[in-house]
Amino acid sequence: MSTGVIKRHQALINNDWTFMYGDIAEGKEVLFDDSSWYNIGIPHSFGIPYFMENEFYVGYGCYRKHFAIQPEWLGKSISLDFQGAFQDADIYVNGQWAGNHKGGYTAFHIDISELVHEGDNLLFVRLNNLWNPRLAPRAGEHVFNGGIYRDVSLIVTEPVHVAWYGTFVTASEVSAESAALKVKTEVVNEEVKTADCLLVSVVEYQGTDICEMRSQQSIAPGQSFEFSQQQLLVEPMLWHPDSPSLYQLKSYVYVGDVLQDEYETNFGVRSIAFDAKEGFFLNGEHYDIIGVNVHQDHAGWGDAVTRAGIARDVKLIKDCGMNFIRGSHYPHHTHFSAECDKQGLLFWSELCFWGIGGANTEGYWASSAYPVREEDKEEFEASCMMALQEMIRTNRNHPSIITWSMSNEPFFSDAEVMDDARALVVKLVEESHRLDASRPASVGGAQRQGFDVLGDIAGYNGDGAALYMDPGFPSFVSEYGSVIAVRPGEYAPGYTDGVENNPRWRSGKALWCGFHHGSIASNMGYMGMIDYYRLPLNAWYWYRNELLGIAPPQPTSEGVAYSLRLTADKRVIATDGTDDTHLIVEVIDREGKRISNPLHVELEIIYGGGLLPTGKSIRFSPESNSFLDGMGAIELRSYYSGTIKVRARAEGVLPAEISIEAVGDTIWSGQSLRLQPPPPSVMKAPAHGSSYNIARSRPVFCSSYEAGHPAMNVTDGLEDTYWEPSNEVEGQWIMVDLEGCKKAEQAVITFAGATALSLQNIFYSLDGKAFFSLDASKHEEKNKILIAELPSEGLRYLKVVFPAANAVVKQIEIFT
Missing domain, CATH: 2.60.40.10 (Immunoglobulins)
Incomplete structure (x- = not known):
């Protein structure tokens, strides 16, 4: 066994894996024959190749990887770092179980110090992406392909070392003249005796030492200690999207006079503030935020995206003049926020507690966002809490991140558990404050059921921008637009409901969305300003022209192909x-x-x-x-x-x-590889079995509304609320947006009293531009109109236009 001191070793082990579909538990054995398995590299997905299909493989997949342990590493601390594995992973080394991680969107590490030996070792990962009622997310408008879809690294350190993502650098009282740095560093002692530690923290900027901090502490065996150090930084280089300056913190851990560990952290110095009346401030100055929502998957590769692919995505958003990305709707790869740091974009990092709407179907990712069964609630809440803790710990030093978001549209939960869903958001906000008091906690998609008042910032989606004008607390248009298109598309921004001109109190706005993405809902993935293959639509060129003054390219036309x-x-x-x-x-x-x-x-x-x-x-x-x-x-x-x-x-x-x-290291020599075929089977959303109102809690737009009676009331499912226009001018209208083309059987419009509405004044649309009349009839009840047959191709919008004598609308229901 080695007794010499080693330098921290951290290396990617993405190459030379084998993979097979199915639950093959015997694959953990060293002598198992995997010659029939597929040759793959990490990042990897069960679903490769994936091209925006609504269905995907659900089940188990198993991975094997041989890796070498040097003799001088024995007796040291040896661990594996997984940046993401969807979503329930059991890790084995040399046939022995090393640990488990549940949750598909956050990094985790596994200690394997006692399981390895000198020379060749076997890593086996048994992974599944089965829907789990007790694991977040229970629902969401995306796809949920399994796989080790982010990087894997081997880490070797001395037993006394900086903990995994163990540093946290914050700055307060920030100005051009100075900034008060506070550095927290967690040091672990895995020795069998007390370690008298000296922590030397050196701040560098572009290779030049700026300042140094020293602290000493005795750490008992098997324990850790969080050092706290402070330093005044004079004339700091402030991080800003226009000048994304980054510092480096070098953490040196000594026992006696012997260096045990060296750990590097990139960080930035900046101040942020969200104000209810004045909007967002960066480094003490008002700053207008404009950006997009971004899902992580790419054409063919699905969620298994390289760091270069991540950098390309960030650059595409930056290159059209935007300054912000919302990481919808789950924690992204830690490299994503690192790229935002480097390239200069603000980033909204979001937790994976979200809902999709429609018929809540237990057993699939279209269920109630919050559990409906009592026995599932405690473990589900624990999974949300763990994901929040991991998201914050692994991303907390990135200056680009300006808020931690607790959720997206959690109001798509069953009515009987809505109070529980709100209570969970409150708990998550409190935990976010405990873990990181330097950033506010936001609630994304908070436009229904009172979720907007639960955090520090309310993020409004869809019609929320119009519903909550100057709400009295910091707010953000977290989603607007949602135009379905393929290239080249319309040369337009997709602005809706007064989003174009930001009032000062509104902190910012984000288009839905940046890129086309896979979705379990038909057509909903085609809402990007950049397509799945990372080629811009005309909307991207509109923003680039508007924000940077770069004229769009001339339209193409057919010609003689050469x-x-x-x-x-x-x-x-x-x-x-x-x-x-x-x-x-x-x-x-x-x-x-x-x-x-x-x-x-x-x-x-x-x-x-x-x-x-x-x-x-x-x-x-x-x-x-x-x-x-x-x-x-x-x-x-x-x-x-x-x-x-x-x-x-x-x-x-x-x-x-x-x-x-x-x-790279391994030269191509014409070897034949066993390439992964398409997945053996796919899972489709189960039928919900009965008629369901898919308009519930969907966005609603209107020509005007009387105070206290907004359009949103017609999809809230409540008996005592209604929409009333603010005047009787001919042509008043109200329109429900199903947020994507949906198949439905019939619709019912309920009025407060009898109505003189013409039955020819009801329309549907697929794109919000071309509208077509619907045939309707009087319902059995005199205050209702029934549309007994909806178009076979589906619809996205249902619009009711009124003559001069206006009617008061209580509910608009659209049934599958």
Whole structure:
């Protein structure tokens, strides 16, 4: 056993894994034959290849990975860092159980010090993405593909070391002249005797030492201690989206005069404040926030996105002039907030407590956001609390993060547990304050059921921006827009309900949404200003022109196709699972101008170890929305070094080729790999079995409303509320938004008393622009109108337009 002191070793182990679908418990055994398993790298998803399907594989998947332990590491602290595994993971090393983690969106670590030996060791991960009534999220408008979809690292330190994500740097009294730094550092003693520790904390800026802090403490065996140090920083370089300055904290842990550990933390110095009347302030100055919501998945790869892919996403938002991202609706990879730090975007980090609306179906991610069974509640709340704790601990040093969000639309819970859902949000807010008093706790999607008053900031989605004007506490338009489109799309921002001009009291606004994404709900994934393949729609160019003054490109048109053009955003990539290149293929004419001809294009790796989500080739087509407006794109990665050659070809045009150089330890030598096929089966949302009002708690828009009787009342399900327009001018209207195209059977409109409404004044729409009349009839009850048959293609909007004699509307219900 080694007795020498080692330097902290932290290395990615993303390469050379094998994977197989199913619950194969015997795979934990060292001598198990996995020759029939698939060769994969991390990040990885059960669902690869995934292209926005509403259904996905639900079940078990198992992973095996051999890794080496150096002799000098024995007797040291050895652990594994998982940045994310969805969603219930059992970890085994050399056949022995090492630990379990439940929760798919936060990083975790597993101590394996006692389970390893010198030389070759086996890591086995048994993982499932089964819906769990006691695990957040129980519901959500996304997909829930399983997999070790974020990086995995091996960490080796001395027994006395800085704890996992053990530093926390905050700054107060921030100005251009000075800032009061407070540094908390948790040091762990895993020795069998007391350690007399010296912590030396050095602050650096661009490689130059700025200041040093020293503290001593005796730490008992098996215990940890949190050091607290303070320092006045003179003339700090303040972090700001326009100048994202970052400092480095070097933490040196000594026992006696022997250095035991060295740990580095990036941080920024800035001040933030949200005010009910004056909006948001950054570094003491009022600052207008404009940004987008962002889901994490990419075309083909699903949630298994590289760090380069994350950086590309952040850059796309930055490049159109926006300054903010809301991480909808779960904690993102820690590298996401690091990229926001580096590139200069504010970030809203959100917990995975959310709902989807519609028919609550226990057993699937369309259930009540909060548990309906008493026996599930305690464990569910504990899972939310643990996810919050892990989200904050692993991200708390990022200056880009300006709030911790507790939820998104938790009001999509069954009525009988709504009080419990509100009480949980209150507990989460209190825990957020305890863990990090330097940032406010927000409640995202708080526009119904009184959730907006439970946190420090209310985030309003959909119609919330119009419903809650100057609410008397800090507020944010956390979602607006939600326009369904494919490229090229409309050259417009998607503004709704006065969102365009921010009043000073409103802290900011975020478009729904930044990118197309996978969704369990039909069509709801097509609401991005950038498509799934990371190609902008015209809405992105609108924002870029508005915010940066960069004119949009000229529209394309069909022409005489001559050849394909194949480009990449980088020609050299790393092979450790963190990198990729974005390939773009275009159809051009003889002058090299892109034209919009609807071709079917095949992209093929003709040489080298490169990998596409579909293997060695992929087909683009207009029918699959993968080749539109004369363009297609995909990300290519490699786990082997060497030259990669890619060819694009289509019928009737000249092909194109490009070479990419992959750099890493393992050289591509033409070896044959067992590539993962599509998932063996997919799970569909179960039928809810009975008619259900899918309009409940959905956004409602109107021409005007009388004080105390807003449009939202018509979908609240309550008997004693109603909508009343504020005047009797002809053409008053009210419109329910189902937030996506939904299939429904009938609708019922209930009025307060008899109505003189013409039965020809009821309309439906798929896009909010083109409206079509609906046939209606008087209901058995004189104050109701029945629409007995709704369009077979579905609808998104239901609109009622009134003549001069206005009616008071109590409820609009739309039934499946």
